[in-house]
Amino acid sequence: MNLLFLLFIFSLTIYGVFEGEDIGELINTITKANGFYLTIGVLCVIFFIWCESIIIYYMMGTLQVKNKKRTCFMYSCIGFFFSCITPSASGGQPAQIYYMRKNKIPISISTLVLMVITLTYKSVLVFIGLFLVLFQHRFVVKYLTGILPVFSLGVGLNVICCIVMLLLIFYPALTENLILTCFKALVKLHLVKETSKIKKRILHSMEQYSVTTDYLKQNKKVLFHVIIITFIQRISLFFVTYFVYKAFGLAGTSWYDIVMLQAAISVAVDMLPLPGGMGISEKLFLTIFIPVFGTDLLLPGMVLSRGIAYYVQLLLSAGGTVLAHFYIGKKSE
Template identity: 60%
Template sequence: MENKKKLLLQVLFLLVVFAGTIYGIFHGEDLGKILHIISTVNPLYLLPAVACVVFFIWGESIIIFYMMHTLNIHLRKWTCFLFSSIGFFFSCITPSASGGQPAQIYYMKKEEIPIPVSTLVLMVVTITYKAVLVIIGLAILIFGNGFIKQYLTGILPVFHLGILLNVLCVIAMFVLVFHTTLAKDILTRGLWLLEKLHLMKKKESRHQRLDAAMTEYQDTAVYLKDHKQVIINVLAITFAQRFALFLSTYFVYRAFGLKEYSVAVIVLLQAVISISVDMLPLPGGMGISETLFLTIFVPVFGAKLLLPGMILSRGLSYYTELILSAALTVLANFTIGGKNKICKKKNKF
């Protein structure tokens, strides 16, 4: 019952943010004119844009499939695709994408995958997912001075904040994974302080969960040390996965008959938006993502096509991802945890 109430509140929060975003974007705009412009785009360019979004979701499923295989757990690729979709759906509707992994662990448990195994796999997925953003962000800061001056002057504080938060997140994860004694000491002292200040009730079960979590982080550290090539491969897949989603905006750009700006510029601008909003406590970066798009893509789309371009870009990336992953999550409720659970031998897709 408590989980259902929490999910209901998350959905309500999503709807409130969505309504606020729609109002902020379209207030005072001529909707008929915008829809007319959108109706004139070349639909052939929208097909690869949708394919990029599907590849983005599919990419994580391949990582899950691949890592489970290294742990001698053989799943069908379709099942992994459902796991991936579940993660993206709950990430889309929860602040800071906090609900994705708990939901994936729940459904993996229904397939009789041990929680320590699913936690380890998803921890590696998270580390590489964040690491890719950090690498791209730092590369832009170090080597993209001209790019920053030309396109990002209006959003530099948000961009710098996004990089800082992602860097801190990755550092925190590596501390938890490779320095579990230090991490446990910090968390224990923090827990003690919160209890001392009467901000949390003292519960022995909470300390037991902390010990269990530290054990999981130790398992992750062992895996990372023993499977370096696996991590390199996962990082490469994650790069492809991330850039596929960024690439969808380029196809939207071409759908309007535009071709002045290169694919590299558009992909990097979209990457900047992801870096800036990834750690913010908004479902899918809703609201701030649209605002950043309307700020940095002005020279690319021009004043006339900027808002229609944003609608198509966000519609194909975030909202297609949300709708598709929602549909597959519903399907997962009827198929995951059935008769054919973990396979002893590798199944064909």
């Protein structure tokens, strides 16, 4: 069902973007782009994926869980691949937890680590969104007037999401009650059987979870380091559009404006129930980047920017996921 939904959204996106366009002329324009800058854009995507693997490696290390860096890179690929193909990027963390469990990493630890990563990932977007709204009024008026409703919705949803995750991370009792409530609901729906063994495993996991959250509370510098790396990570992906802009030999718009425009799109679509923000991301790009690329290079700019930042990321992370499937857990078995 998810695959069918993904193909459906992809088909609508292709139709909406390319309807009535001269594909031959589009391809001709794209082939004239400077390959050097496009290569830098691809390297930004690789760096983006690599940054999360460094965060996973760092946080697992502080929690005395040993991992190889290449294995953490596979975890990162798994997360981005499933996030790219599921609505609201909801499939990434469960898939990562599954593969981490195959490597004997306790679910309580992997869940908390990935929740912290998700929190910081979204916190950077919230910071950028609020910064634009509160301190960049001229920028908002100049570029974002046409997408303000969607942008405001994105900021609001990310703020709510961050608040919920903060509560789950720093109030383990709340998390325990939530999990036990879900367990009871599954029992009532006859999806699982209520056994003392399952309940004991849940409570044991929550004890580990509580110990881990206590450790993070006492070592706030770990969170600070993760936030710094995450900020660099997110900005690196937004720079893809800037390098596409340079690839066409354009000038006149600062790197800051281009990066913040791409960040605004991410803020707007991050929580929407569409795989990788597909469809809406393209629409927003074609709306707010007109002053940057102009009418002639707007569509080619969008195709290259979106193609590198999303579709290249999808292909690279898919390759990493395939490797992970055949590598992770096999050695121990």
